[in-house]
Amino acid sequence: MSNHRSRLLAGLASAVSITLLATACSGTTTDGSTSAATGSASAESTEPIELTVTTFGTMGLDDLYAKYEADHPNITIKANNIDTGGNALTDWQTKQAAGSGLPDVQAVEEGWLSKVMQVSDSFTDLRDYGADDIKGNWVDWKIAQATDSNGRIIGYGTDIGPQGVCYNSKLLEEAGMASDRDGFAELLGGDNASWETFFEVGRQYHEKTGKAWYDQSGFVWNSMVNQLDEGYYKADGTLNVKDNEELKSRWLMLADAAADGLSSAQTQWDWGGGKAFVDGSFATFVCPGWMLGVVKGQVEAGGGDADSGWDFADVFPGGASNWGGSFLTVPTTSEHPKEAAELAAWLTDAQQQVSAFQAAGAFPSNLEAQKDPGVTGSSELTEFFNDAPIGEILAKRAEGVKAQYKGPDDSVIQEQVFGPSVQEIDSGKADGPTSWDNALKLLDTVVAS
Structure with missing residues (x-):
């Protein structure tokens, strides 16, 4: 990423x-x-x-x-x-x-x-x-x-890159859900916000509107991994993907959310020239600080402006993440x-x-x-x-962030190992367990043990 x-x-x-x-x-x-x-x-x-x-x-x-x-x-x-x-x-x-x-x-x-x-x-x-x-x-x-x-x-x-949640207040208001900054944060659980709650609220939004909750699963997955004490590598530098039940459970949770229509299946770093940020394709977006300028630039590229409804909330599922x-x-x-x-x-x-x-x-x-x-x-x-x-x-949002060890092939695992599986769950071509197994097969091919 x-x-x-x-x-x-x-x-x-x-x-x-x-x-x-x-x-x-x-x-x-x-x-x-x-x-x-x-x-x-x-x-x-x-x-x-x-x-x-x-x-x-x-x-x-x-x-x-x-x-x-x-x-x-x-x-x-x-x-x-x-x-x-x-x-x-x-x-x-x-x-x-x-x-x-x-x-x-x-x-x-x-x-x-x-x-x-x-x-x-x-x-x-x-x-x-x-x-x-x-x-x-x-x-x-x-x-x-x-x-x-x-x-x-x-x-x-x-x-x-501490993370909060960007969200479109106009889309939330149209759905009859809390749209002010504090109300949205509480909707996700406030200080106790979790990924379970984030996806559950997303399902409620999808049921009310028929629309997706977030742009695509890759950025969400990246965020879910980053906030763990240990991600793709353990602190001693050894790989930490296979037999990692915590990582797998998060992947299966994400795959279920995608299967329920919460992902807009956007192409990473594309968003149709910014159009997806202004046409209601999705309502939330995971935002490290540097991503805020990206959102603004994409909205403007898509023909929108400050009236498009985007806001930034002091909340993040699962706690601090960088x-x-x-x-x-x-x-x-x-x-x-x-x-x-x-x-x-x-x-x-x-x-x-x-x-x-x-x-x-x-x-x-x-x-x-x-x-x-x-x-x-x-x-x-x-x-x-x-x-x-x-x-x-x-x-x-920077409070509580821990320095997660990033191994030599961390970005390779994110992009080349789990990247194809992200596309599988977003497109509906594979369920959670199958896409996880496919990622592990790629891991053996792409990254030396």
Whole structure:
């Protein structure tokens, strides 16, 4: 999923207000103090330095480089943005294998962090450049994800993907069901929301309208897996799919929901050019923070606007869940590791994460940024979602998230093993048990034990 996520992110910048961007790039925290890792390079050296940075999709960082260069006259940033996370992974793996060509600052996606951890000694230990002093800036599980088995911190967190539920209030109202934000959350069970309740409410909606409850089963499945303590892999790195009764029970629950007409069987990342978001094809959509801009963009592509009825609720079936997020790392091949580490720290400091949120909808992993008015306040995005307090909701949805271990073939299992089975249950070509067995057969073919 993460590969497609980054491809869709490329279209988000226009979906989120950037009116505060100029002031948000000031390089100071909200209390006016300068970040500890922000700006010593130019004071300590006037030697001209070029720092190369590789990112992917739209991470909201592009407009920040010029500000950093202005504050550090001796530093020039050469940025390379790759279109998708999948292509960025291929680029990194190729250069990593060759032992050359890696940038000074390398963006790493959560979905392939485990591949990076297998060669973590080829990344700079950021503790050598002050990571221990600032590690409290981020949600604790983000730092845990970027810490290898030897306690080395190899990445600073950019965004995270806590999840809430996007829903169309007009469709719920037409069905005679709770359509206000709090009422919808309670309809799903509030703090005790479960997948059982989510699907049961979906069946009620389907009975009243004859329409689907959600767009397609793949994103729902991804969310169901992500919120488990252990997903496709155990914490020790071993595969965790076969004989995993918890995983299987969730799959069978999802398959039953699809068989009952709750899935609209949309093509992932397509939605008919956005038409499905405006023609009533489905009423709910699982939404990590970065997906909100996708929804807005799809509604507008389909000819809709803020009056289309989409809202965002502080609720999620089964509890806290995270989908997506990235890190900035410094490969040991960098000739300027100190300056590269300082740049990575600055780009992930509070005010820069606020700017990234405004530019690309990337919800901050930085705790101070989460509370900043630039995140919690009104924006073009909040206005689109019926003035939902998006920043506040996402901060609440981030509470309780645990750093699930992502194995080296996590995204492969999601897309190539369960992807075909998702299509089977959505199309009605296979029931739950059969589609599960088919996935296990693919697992043996696609992923080495």
